[in-house]
């Protein structure tokens with residue numbers, strides 16, 4: 636098919652997420668086979684763009700990557716790209732290398748930089764890639780499904796130990812600003828308390844009372860899922876142990892949630908979103924974010940997308956709470 640532009644670049648930016656490789660593969664292959672474009676891979680996110688770390692991508696360069704976690708293009712959080720000089724330099728590098736369009740796979744911070752590049756004349760399209768699910772315009776972000784399945788498996792294992800020792804276990808999952816991972820894994824892991832940034836009121840006494848109540852009725856374990864943004868889980872464990880007299884341990888799952896083989900869902904959504912991004916560039920679009928909404932793949936203006944707000948679903952949160960009582 637005819638494309639309005641001939642050469643595009645692709646980069647991954649911010650925290651890595653399982654499925655980013657599937658998105659890269661889709662961008663490269665859609666651009667080559669559907670539109671006959673040339674594709675450049677930009678290493679280490681915006682940092683690599685500013686430093687001109689650019690490689691040629693062909694059909695074979697994305698072989699054997701759909702099943703791999705991480706990102707073959709590497710990633711970075713780039714402070715320089717937040718500055719006007721950094722943005723000017725990035726646009727200049729694009730122009731010098733004939734890169735007319737850029738696919739940015741990452742989160743809101745990465746899209747903010749894409750917005751700047753678009754204003755400087757480089758056509759940019761964002762693809763939502765973050766395990767946190769915290770991009771408001773889309774119901775799905777690449778990496779979320781793998782991350783919650785990884786965390787759920789860990790919670791199942793921790794529950795075994797918690798029961799064997801009749802202990803309280805706090806499991807801290809990722810999500811500095813968003814509680815989606817905690818909410819989903821809390822429900823799926825059958826947790827007794829789920830603390831999410833968006834709703835937690837800091838009432839630790841309620842948790843302590845809950846633990847004591849359950850202990851009196853013969854319960855052998857108590858799992859608390861903390862979203863990362865809640866605070867220090869290790870300190871919380873100490874306080875709970877002190878107040879209840881029950882052995883309490885905290886486990887911080889950390890970056891284990893960001894790695895590993897992407898699930899089928901992540902591979903498929905990433906493949907679809909990568910393809911939509913290239914279609915948009917081929918049609919001459921810029922300053923757009925690919926999204927999944929109401930059962931369909933769509934796209935939004937970046938400015939509009941960044942102004943949207945996302946909260947956890949109230950009915951889901953209430954259900955999660957009802958199931959823990």
Ligand code: F6P
Pocket residue numbers: 650742765766767809810811812863893
């Ligand atoms: O944005 C994804 C995320 O994994 C957050 O959940 C977490 O707070 C953050 O990245 C950690 O970032 P870093 O890997 O830079 O420590």
